[in-house]
Amino acid sequence: xxxxxxxxxxxxxxxxxxxxxxxxxxxxxxxxxxxxxxxxxxxxxxxxxxxxxxxxxxxxxxxxxxxxxxxxxxxxxxxxxxxxxxxxxxxxxxxxxxxxxxxxxxxxxxxxxxxxxxxxxxxxxxxxxxxxxxxxxxxxxxxxxxxxxxxxxxxxxxxxxxxxxxxxxxxxxxxxxxxxx
Numbered sequence: 001x002x003x004x005x006x007x008x009x010x011x012x013x014x015x016x017x018x019x020x021x022x023x024x025x026x027x028x029x030x031x032x033x034x035x036x037x038x039x040x041x042x043x044x045x046x047x048x049x050x051x052x053x054x055x056x057x058x059x060x061x062x063x064x065x066x067x068x069x070x071x072x073x074x075x076x077x078x079x080x081x082x083x084x085x086x087x088x089x090x091x092x093x094x095x096x097x098x099x100x101x102x103x104x105x106x107x108x109x110x111x112x113x114x115x116x117x118x119x120x121x122x123x124x125x126x127x128x129x130x131x132x133x134x135x136x137x138x139x140x141x142x143x144x145x146x147x148x149x150x151x152x153x154x155x156x157x158x159x160x161x162x163x164x165x166x167x168x169x170x171x172x173x174x175x176x177x178x179x180x181x
Contacts, residue, residue, distance in 0.1 A: 012044025013063060025077070026054045042067070050088065070127065083120055087127035093151070095134040098123050102139060126161070146176060 023034035038055040050071035058078040070088035083100035104115035121140035132151035150166025162176040
């Protein structure tokens with residue numbers, strides 16, 4: 001049984017890296033089939049992908065992804081995700097990067113390249129979130145339900161539900177609800 005899963009993973013990974021990542025967009029005639037094929041290949045690689053997701057070309061998940069994607073999500077082209085939890089009804093625009101680790105930099109007597117990487121801590125993107133184009137989400141960050149992250153933002157701290165943030169580093173722009181959060 002273990003051999004079956006290894007073969008399935010190898011075939012899915014090779015197929016995704018060589019073909020699936022380059023299939024046309026979903027807006028092409030019959031394009032939803034390409035998105036469906038990407039979903040099937042990602043599941044074969046060990047990802048959990050919900051129903052009715054639009055997965056565009058160029059989504060880089062690496063070779064050992066640990067990704068959960070909810071239902072009805074839209075992930076646009078050229079997005080990098082290696083390890084993340086993504087809720088339902090999430091929109092991720094082109095060029096976004098969801099990081100799960102960084103480089104260690106605390107020892108100033110040793111070159112940073114020799115200090116290794118931090119522990120993997122996946123970002124959590126809750127339901128009904130919109131990440132604008134080229135957003136970077138740092139490791140371990142949680143983005144609350146209904147939040148909007150403006151294009152080009154670098155999210156270095158948790159984002160409260162139903163807020164709009166933007167900038168580098170991302171700061172509160174306004175609240176989407178009249179109630180105090």
